[in-house]
Amino acid sequence: MNSINSKKNSSFYTLIFLPALLVILFLTIYPVVNTLFLSFFKYNYLSDDRRFIGLKNFITIGKDQVFRTAFLNTILFALFATVFEVALGIFLALMFYGQFPGKRPFMIMVIFPMMVSTMVVCAVWKVLYHYDIGLFNYILKSIGLAPVGWLTDKTRALSSIILVDIWQWTPFAFLVLQAGLNSIPREIFEASSIDGAGYFRNLRSVTLPILSSQILLVIMLRTIDTFRIFGKVYALTQGGPGNATETVSYYIYREGFSYFNLGRASAAALYVLAVIALIASFYIRGIMKEEN
Amino acid sequence: MMKKIIVPLIALLFALPPLLFAGGSQEQEGGPVSLTIAGRDGAYGDAMQLACDEYAALHPDVSFEILKLSGSSLFEKTVIDMKGNVGTYDVILIDDPNATQIYKAGWLADLDALYRERGLALDPDFIAPLTMLGRYPYGDAGTLYSLPLVGNVELFAYRKDLIEKYKLQTPDTWDRVMTAAKTIAANEPGVYPVLFRGAKGNPIVTGFLPLFWAFGGKVLVNDKPALDSPQALAALKFYLELAQYAPEGVAMYQSAQVKDAVYAGTGAMAIEVWPGWISDLDNPEVSNVVGKVAVTKHPAQVEKSSPMIGVWLAGIPESSKNKGAAFDFLQFLTSAEMQEKMADVNGMPPTRTSVHKVPALVEKYAWYPAQLDGLQNGVPRPRTTKWKEIEEALGTYLQMALIGDLSAQDALTQANAKIGEILE
Numbered sequence: 212m213n214s215i216n217s218k219k220n221s222s223f224y225t226l227i228f229l230p231a232l233l234v235i236l237f238l239t240i241y242p243v244v245n246t247l248f249l250s251f252f253k254y255n256y257l258s259d260d261r262r263f264i265g266l267k268n269f270i271t272i273g274k275d276q277v278f279r280t281a282f283l284n285t286i287l288f289a290l291f292a293t294v295f296e297v298a299l300g301i302f303l304a305l306m307f308y309g310q311f312p313g314k315r316p317f318m319i320m321v322i323f324p325m326m327v328s329t330m331v332v333c334a335v336w337k338v339l340y341h342y343d344i345g346l347f348n349y350i351l352k353s354i355g356l357a358p359v360g361w362l363t364d365k366t367r368a369l370s371s372i373i374l375v376d377i378w379q380w381t382p383f384a385f386l387v388l389q390a391g392l393n394s395i396p397r398e399i400f401e402a403s404s405i406d407g408a409g410y411f412r413n414l415r416s417v418t419l420p421i422l423s424s425q426i427l428l429v430i431m432l433r434t435i436d437t438f439r440i441f442g443k444v445y446a447l448t449q450g451g452p453g454n455a456t457e458t459v460s461y462y463i464y465r466e467g468f469s470y471f472n473l474g475r476a477s478a479a480a481l482y483v484l485a486v487i488a489l490i491a492s493f494y495i496r497g498i499m500k501e502e503n
Numbered sequence: 504m505m506k507k508i509i510v511p512l513i514a515l516l517f518a519l520p521p522l523l524f525a526g527g528s529q530e531q532e533g534g535p536v537s538l539t540i541a542g543r544d545g546a547y548g549d550a551m552q553l554a555c556d557e558y559a560a561l562h563p564d565v566s567f568e569i570l571k572l573s574g575s576s577l578f579e580k581t582v583i584d585m586k587g588n589v590g591t592y593d594v595i596l597i598d599d600p601n602a603t604q605i606y607k608a609g610w611l612a613d614l615d616a617l618y619r620e621r622g623l624a625l626d627p628d629f630i631a632p633l634t635m636l637g638r639y640p641y642g643d644a645g646t647l648y649s650l651p652l653v654g655n656v657e658l659f660a661y662r663k664d665l666i667e668k669y670k671l672q673t674p675d676t677w678d679r680v681m682t683a684a685k686t687i688a689a690n691e692p693g694v695y696p697v698l699f700r701g702a703k704g705n706p707i708v709t710g711f712l713p714l715f716w717a718f719g720g721k722v723l724v725n726d727k728p729a730l731d732s733p734q735a736l737a738a739l740k741f742y743l744e745l746a747q748y749a750p751e752g753v754a755m756y757q758s759a760q761v762k763d764a765v766y767a768g769t770g771a772m773a774i775e776v777w778p779g780w781i782s783d784l785d786n787p788e789v790s791n792v793v794g795k796v797a798v799t800k801h802p803a804q805v806e807k808s809s810p811m812i813g814v815w816l817a818g819i820p821e822s823s824k825n826k827g828a829a830f831d832f833l834q835f836l837t838s839a840e841m842q843e844k845m846a847d848v849n850g851m852p853p854t855r856t857s858v859h860k861v862p863a864l865v866e867k868y869a870w871y872p873a874q875l876d877g878l879q880n881g882v883p884r885p886r887t888t889k890w891k892e893i894e895e896a897l898g899t900y901l902q903m904a905l906i907g908d909l910s911a912q913d914a915l916t917q918a919n920a921k922i923g924e925i926l927e
Contacts (some may be wrong), residue, residue, distance in 0.1 A: 224548065358751070451755060469575070
């Protein structure tokens with residue numbers, strides 16, 4: 212009797228789950244399969260010219276100097292932006308764990324950049340970075356230093372965009388880590404203090420190990436997000452000067468939506484997917500290990 | 504009981520969409536019509552709004568929905584809609600560089616046929632080279648797919664007060680431009696001698712091509728890349744020398760920066776301005792250079808003045824459900840009366856000869872004779888479906904030369920090779 216009930220229950224749950232599964236399949240698996248399929252074709256959406264070319268798109272893109280530069284830039288962007296955002300997020304979370312006057316308004320100020328749309332953020336920073344009328348060059352000039360081409364100097368442009376991303380997304384890391392920090396019972400810190408541990412010992416041996424899963428989560432989320440960097444490049448430099456700020460997402464956008472070369476855009480997108488899947492797999496492995 | 508409710512509901516759910524689409528696909532004859540316009544934002548969007556309001560006042564049965572989009576968004580949305588044969592839009596604006604691809608795909612209604620149906624003919628008042636841009640294949644014999652709406656052509660602007668002050672010759676050749684740049688650099692510390700758009704892709708190419716053409720350069724010859732010529736090299740070397748007199752961050756200059764510098768009087772010569780940028784040059788509320796700037800056609804060199812024509816065209820998607828009503832509106836939109844109003848109110852450059860000669864407009868916009876000359880004698884972008892990719896490639900290598908990453912020779916050699924790949 213129990214077995215019949217259990218089978219009935221199982222069928223019921225399968226039936227309930229089926230619509231959601233179909234939606235997931237349609238919205239995630241189908242686009243990935245379709246992208247994979249398209250990547251084997253020379254396919255121009257405008258002219259409808261579609262020819263099977265096997266792996267040629269992957270090979271051509273792999274040899275394309277612009278794509279290589281874009282890939283390297285994307286990795287540098289993801290690496291530096293994530294490291295700084297997480298490090299600053301930890302610092303801010305620890306700072307806000309204590310009490311100090313003006314904590315509330317200061318906190319609103321800290322999380323404000325995250326609430327502003329990327330295009331607005333870029334418009335503001337574009338003015339700040341302006342060679343002639345920008346605030347940064349005004350400060351440099353007022354202290355007797357030469358102005359800097361923040362977005363026009365090929366050696367600085369990428370780091371200037373990274374700085375904008377750090378400004379906008381550090382609050383996200385801060386909020387997640389602060390939530391994690393607040394969930395740690397204060398008794399643990401009190402106990403370790405009674406045992407003679409100082410602030411830094413506490414931080415190294417208690418706080419950071421307990422926060423490690425949140426830190427890992429923020430690292431993964433920010434790495435994936437920064438790896439897809441598009442809006443800031445589009446609004447601030449459009450990939451220039453030269454190819455100094457080309458990124459993979461911008462490359463895909465141009466191939467896909469400016470030239471409508473869907474085969475090449477799909478192949479480039481699969482390169483990105485592979486990297487993101489790799490990053491996610493590290494995180495999932497970490498989570499599984501913890502669960503085990 | 505539940506079944507009795509659910510089954511008819513599901514049946515209705517499946518039956519409703521086809522019924523709705525069937526209803527929507529019929530062209531409306533008589534009765535109220537709603538036209539959806541995919542247009543541009545900014546001044547062009549305001550001009551379109553003006554035309555739609557005027558038309559709706561004259562034809563109360565016609566209403567409008569106007570989408571005011573950025574250039575790239577307009578292209579993406581209209582392509583996806585027309586490719587899918589969805590029929591959302593009844594009139595679309597097309598930027599000239601994208602026109603050939605759209606015509607070739609066969610997504611636009613044949614305007615010649617619509618003219619014949621109405622017993623009308625294309626008005627010869629339209630500036631002839633501009634109507635050729637609306638035909639595919641390019642030329643007089645092609646089928647007409649769009650009408651020229653915005654008479655955009657590149658112009659050259661210079662501070663005539665500075666040219667007079669230093670007793671320089673009018674900069675009507677590129678050599679004279681260089682001489683003037685050197686003189687102004689030596690004597691006017693607060694003024695950038697030369698301004699242009701240096702951002703990669705379309706901006707830098709658009710600024711460079713009038714100079715390149717005047718030096719005898721060609722991007723394509725018989726659909727093959729032709730940047731490996733001595734003329735092309737001479738043009739790029741000259742351009743890079745001229746760039747030494749441009750602002751420090753010129754490699755990232757877009758239209759806003761050029762326009763700001765011209766209006767502020769901090770630029771002596773803009774090697775590229777468009778009619779839409781300069782409509783307020785003599786408005787003392789926004790301009791520091793009232794009466795000081797001359798706007799003319801481009802300097803010549805070994806070839807005659809070669810400004811680039813960059814019109815915006817208006818067409819009717821083949822998938823439109825209101826082609827007849829859209830055609831009537833298109834006639835109104837491009838009429839001499841409406842163009843005159845849009846020019847007067849919104850500063851939109853006309854595409855008709857007669858409107859360029861309206862005395863009140865010529866008085867208001869002193870560069871109209873130069874603009875008309877440019878539209879009649881200017882050079883259109885090469886007519887290829889691959890222009891966007893070619894422009895991006897050329898723009899990337901030009902900018903690399905501008906920022907010193909590549910020599911002029913290497914930039915042209917690499918651009919030539921890349922364009923060859925694109926055309927394969």
